[in-house]
Amino acid sequence: MDTSTILQLGASAIQQNGDPATKHLGTDQLTSALGSLLGSAEGKLDFGALLAKMQAGGLGNVVTSWLGNGEKEAVSPDAIVEMIGSEKVVDFASQLGLPEQSAKAAIADALPAMVEKAAPDIPGIGNLVESAGGLKGVADVAKKLF
Numbered sequence: 001m002d003t004s005t006i007l008q009l010g011a012s013a014i015q016q017n018g019d020p021a022t023k024h025l026g027t028d029q030l031t032s033a034l035g036s037l038l039g040s041a042e043g044k045l046d047f048g049a050l051l052a053k054m055q056a057g058g059l060g061n062v063v064t065s066w067l068g069n070g071e072k073e074a075v076s077p078d079a080i081v082e083m084i085g086s087e088k089v090v091d092f093a094s095q096l097g098l099p100e101q102s103a104k105a106a107i108a109d110a111l112p113a114m115v116e117k118a119a120p121d122i123p124g125i126g127n128l129v130e131s132a133g134g135l136k137g138v139a140d141v142a143k144k145l146f
Contacts, residue, residue: 003045007031009117010110017109021102033095034110037088047118050111053083066115075111077104 011030014022038045054063057079065073081089081104093103 003035004031006045006114006118007034010034010114013110013113014106017106019102019105021098022096022106025096029096033092034114036095037084037092037107038114045114045118047115050083051115057082059083063115066112067119072112072116075108077101077108080104080107080111 008027008031011025011027011034014030015025015027035045038047038050051063054060054075059075059079062073062075065071075083084107089103089107090100092098092107093100096103096106098106
């Protein structure tokens, strides 16, 4: 799945999250902000780094649920700051004109949808979690693809 489609899925998740502060945001505005938030220096989505940070932060089970076929576990808005960094979250909020709490919640809503939809492009993702060294192995593979 291409980067544009993944960003649009994240934008859609934010638009449907029920927060009145995000209802007025357009898809282009959201995809741009998400791309800035999650992009690498090469302009690719850096899910590998995100997965590694989540694993290091004790959120490995959450990521595994996003990659599997079962129920997707939620990530708390406060955990977003730990994973992404407060400066990036503040920049994201500023770019969209959102209160910081709404921005954190928006990111928490978008990430599971984005990671889940990006996962099929990683060959053997279901087995990879187990066989490639757990989430660190997945993170290493994802860095190469995104």
